[in-house]
Amino acid sequence: xxxxxxxxxxxxxxxxxxxxxxxxxxxxxxxxxxxxxxxxxxxxxxxxxxxxxxxxxxxxxxxxxxxxxxxxxxxxxxxxxxxxxxxxxxxxxxxxxxxxxxxxxxxxxxxxxxxxxxxxxxxxxxxxxxxxxxxxxxxxxxxxxxxxxxxxxxxxxxxxxxxxxxxxxxxxxxxxxxxxxxxxxxxxxxxxxxxxxxxxxxxxxxxxxxxxxxxxxxxxxxxxxxxxxxxxxxxxxxxxxxxxxxxxxxxxxxxxxxxxxxxxxxxxxxxxxxxxxxxxxxxxxxxxxxxxxxxxxxxxxxxxxxxxxxxxxxxxxxxxxxxxxxxxxxxxxx
Amino acid sequence: xxxxxxxxxxxxxxxxxxxxxxxxxxxxxxxxxxxxxxxxxxxxxxxxxxxxxxxxxxxxxxxxxxxxxxxxxxxxxxxxxxxxxxxxxxxxxxxxxxxxxxxxxxxxxxxxxxxxxxxxxxxxxxxxxxxxxxxxxxxxxxxxxxxxxxxxxxxxxxxxxxxxxxxxxxxxxxxxxxxxxxxxxxxxxxxxxxxxxxxxxxxxxxxxxxxxxxxxxxxxxxxxxxxxxxxxxxxxxxxxxxxxxxxxxxxxxxxxxxxxxxxxxxxxxxxxxxxxxxxxxxxxxxxxxxxxxxxxxxxxxxxxxxxxxxxxxxxxxxxxxxxxxxxxxxxxxx
DNA sequence: TTGTAGGCGTTATCAT
DNA sequence: ATGATAACGCCTACAA
Numbered sequence: 001x002x003x004x005x006x007x008x009x010x011x012x013x014x015x016x017x018x019x020x021x022x023x024x025x026x027x028x029x030x031x032x033x034x035x036x037x038x039x040x041x042x043x044x045x046x047x048x049x050x051x052x053x054x055x056x057x058x059x060x061x062x063x064x065x066x067x068x069x070x071x072x073x074x075x076x077x078x079x080x081x082x083x084x085x086x087x088x089x090x091x092x093x094x095x096x097x098x099x100x101x102x103x104x105x106x107x108x109x110x111x112x113x114x115x116x117x118x119x120x121x122x123x124x125x126x127x128x129x130x131x132x133x134x135x136x137x138x139x140x141x142x143x144x145x146x147x148x149x150x151x152x153x154x155x156x157x158x159x160x161x162x163x164x165x166x167x168x169x170x171x172x173x174x175x176x177x178x179x180x181x182x183x184x185x186x187x188x189x190x191x192x193x194x195x196x197x198x199x200x201x202x203x204x205x206x207x208x209x210x211x212x213x214x215x216x217x218x219x220x221x222x223x224x225x226x227x228x229x230x231x232x233x234x235x236x237x238x239x240x241x242x243x244x245x246x247x248x249x250x251x252x253x254x255x256x257x258x259x260x261x262x263x264x265x266x267x268x269x270x271x272x273x274x275x276x277x278x279x280x281x282x283x284x285x286x287x288x289x290x291x292x293x294x295x296x297x298x299x300x301x302x303x304x305x306x307x308x309x310x311x312x313x314x315x316x317x318x319x320x321x322x323x324x325x326x327x328x329x330x331x332x333x334x
Numbered sequence: 335x336x337x338x339x340x341x342x343x344x345x346x347x348x349x350x351x352x353x354x355x356x357x358x359x360x361x362x363x364x365x366x367x368x369x370x371x372x373x374x375x376x377x378x379x380x381x382x383x384x385x386x387x388x389x390x391x392x393x394x395x396x397x398x399x400x401x402x403x404x405x406x407x408x409x410x411x412x413x414x415x416x417x418x419x420x421x422x423x424x425x426x427x428x429x430x431x432x433x434x435x436x437x438x439x440x441x442x443x444x445x446x447x448x449x450x451x452x453x454x455x456x457x458x459x460x461x462x463x464x465x466x467x468x469x470x471x472x473x474x475x476x477x478x479x480x481x482x483x484x485x486x487x488x489x490x491x492x493x494x495x496x497x498x499x500x501x502x503x504x505x506x507x508x509x510x511x512x513x514x515x516x517x518x519x520x521x522x523x524x525x526x527x528x529x530x531x532x533x534x535x536x537x538x539x540x541x542x543x544x545x546x547x548x549x550x551x552x553x554x555x556x557x558x559x560x561x562x563x564x565x566x567x568x569x570x571x572x573x574x575x576x577x578x579x580x581x582x583x584x585x586x587x588x589x590x591x592x593x594x595x596x597x598x599x600x601x602x603x604x605x606x607x608x609x610x611x612x613x614x615x616x617x618x619x620x621x622x623x624x625x626x627x628x629x630x631x632x633x634x635x636x637x638x639x640x641x642x643x644x645x646x647x648x649x650x651x652x653x654x655x656x657x658x659x660x661x662x663x664x665x666x667x668x
Numbered sequence: 669t670t671g672t673a674g675g676c677g678t679t680a681t682c683a684t
Numbered sequence: 685a686t687g688a689t690a691a692c693g694c695c696t697a698c699a700a
Contacts, residue, residue, distance in 0.1 A: 001472065003676095003677055005677075013686075013687085015677095015678090015687085016679085016680085016689090017686060020685090022678095028685070029686090032686080046443075046446075047447070049447055049448050050387045050678090051676070051692090052677080052678055052679075053678090053692095054382075054384045054385055054388050054677080054693070054694090055677075055680080055691080055692055056679055056680090056692090057692075061427075069409055070409040070413045072404070072406070072610075074409075075408075075409045078403045079402065079403035079404045082403055082430060083430070086430070091429065092428060093427055094412075094416065095425065096413075109380075110425065113380050113381070113383055114383050254614075257616070276404070276611070280584050280588075280611050280614060282591070282615065293404075337693060338693065338694060347671085349671085349672095349694085349695095350670075350671060350672080350673095350696080351671075352694095353695060354669095354670085356694095361669070362669070363669060366669080382693055384694090386693080386694060387676095388678090389676055389693075389694040390695060
């Protein structure tokens with residue numbers, strides 16, 4: 001691998017001059033510039049980004065921590081972040097936290113030790129205090145789908161309460177009044193706020209939240225099937241089921257069908273997130289669109305603006321979910 | 335950020351000694367070792383991995399190029415690679431190629447310029463010759479789901495032909511003889527070999543490949559729906575449909591259902607890959623399990639063994655797919 | 669076992 | 685506009 005020094009020799013200029021033509025900021029005479037360019041070409045010179053990083057104290061890399069690499073939700077998010085960053089010549093270092101506190105912390109330290117210029121986190125287990133302390137360090141921290149008041153300028157978040165509200169509201173609008181709800185783990189802010197929205201819609205409609213028609217799932221498919229099983233086993237009466245995410249909705253749909261339910265006539269089901277497979281389900285799943293891809297792009301833009309001085313980028317830190325009415329929910333048949 | 339120099343000062347030893355306690359290979363007396371450890375602790379010292387990389391000419395990072403970040407197929411693969419590598423203290427730099435030749439090449443150069451210790455590629459558009467030339471460079475290259483004879487030691491691949499064979503064979507075993515096939519883009523080796531397997535099964539059963547019951551799709555959902563539409567519009571007679579991947583199978587299932595087909599009685603459908611949502615479809619999709627996650631882990635192990643001298647790892651470069659018989663295919667009803 | 673010193677390939681600050 | 689030269693933080697012969 002050719003070095004900058006060899007280029008300078010072949011071009012008959014100093015090493016500093018070569019560096020200058022690479023970092024286009026300072027002026028170099030056209031003649032010498034051409035000599036340098038030719039020399040680079042001839043040697044097939046590629047700058048060593050590691051050395052550049054060490055000297056400039058800038059790695060051009062941003063760390064990303066997600067809960068899981070598989071899973072449609074994170075995939076969309078990463079795709080958004082990567083494409084935006086890549087276009088700006090930055091690269092991403094991706095690691096996982098598995099929604100466990102120690103693994104999340106370990107992942108974060110890992111990214112920091114790698115000297116990322118910034119880190120974008122989708123963390124669930126770690127505490128607000130930890131994040132606040134973390135953000136006082138020298139590596140800028142950005143949060144996806146998590147809102148921490150003291151860090152609000154660095155948060156890209158979704159109005160989960162609005163989403164929860166829209167989901168239940170859509171069911172209420174279809175005439176349902178006996179509505180079961182399968183929530184996500186309540187330590188996750190997303191899950192908590194979605195439930196808040198559910199409650200809000202019920203209150204607004206003058207309906208009491210029936211504590212028996214409430215189940216806390218695990219955000220996985222099994223959570224949905226177990227939840228529905230629970231409601232059925234208890235012989236409860238309900239015509240609609242709202243789930244705090246699509247995976248659980250899918251599990252519930254499957255369980256319902258296996259137990260002779262005709263969907264959506266016997267039971268209306270609504271999910272949340274609009275992950276890719278929501279549209280593959282049968283019937284296609286009515287859900288709340290969570291624009292994670294767009295949010296990922298925005299997080300990347302925010303980093304580009306804050307950390308890489310890309311001034312004229314317009315930032316929107318707050319996204320609103322929308323209802324995707326499909327076939328898994330339908331007006332109540334009396 | 336504390337440097338190794340500050341640690342050495344506080345510990346009252348030389349800088350080299352500090353370096354030694356970090357790189358546990360050379361012996362240091364317990365007493366001085368403890369002094370150093372204490373000093374590190376006190377200063378909250380974290381080695382600068384960039385400087386380490388420059389000095390040691392090892393970045394502890396491996397580059398990964400996939401076609402897409404979203405998409406269940408790649409997600410599984412990356413999850414496998416990342417978990418294995420992460421456990422060994424290496425990290426992954428991920429980028430995308432979008433199945434386009436220039437983007438794939440650009441991605442590869444990008445990873446190399448980052449001085450990755452190795453790169454793991456899932457490329458589709460780039461030529462074998464390019465890969466062969468690439469592998470002569472200083473960065474070790476590993477290929478996922480692509481077999482290039484000259485690079486065979488660095489390939490982790492699936493027996494796609496066997497998979498294609500198993501898919502069609504399963505349908506034949508169920509008594510079907512009029513079998514439509516929706517292939518993937520034939521420039522992709524996976525797609526080509528799956529088709530070969532299909533042909534092989536037909537030949538073995540003494541059935542001629544009916545060229546009218548053949549359609550080339552795009553590996554996306556629309557490819558499946560378009561393919562089935564084509565067969566139906568042409569008023570062709572067939573009782574089973576084999577698709578070269580699950581996305582297309584899903585599209586075909588959807589189209590079939592929308593057009594009054596009762597699945598699987600009116601039409602048996604088989605996919606390929608066993609991506610996550612295959613089990614979410616209705617009816618659940620009979621498909622060929624493609625162990626991408628395991629293959630990702632294996633690719634990581636191969637890198638660990640070759641590049642990072644992790645001697646005692648057992649490598650298996652060749653994976654065999656298996657049939658996942660589910661509900662979308664059933665014995666032919668006469 | 670420990671210390672000294674040169675080198676890794678750049679960037680950046682001085683001069684000139 | 686260009687050229688020396690000192691960082692950047694660490695590794696690693698080579699010496700002691």
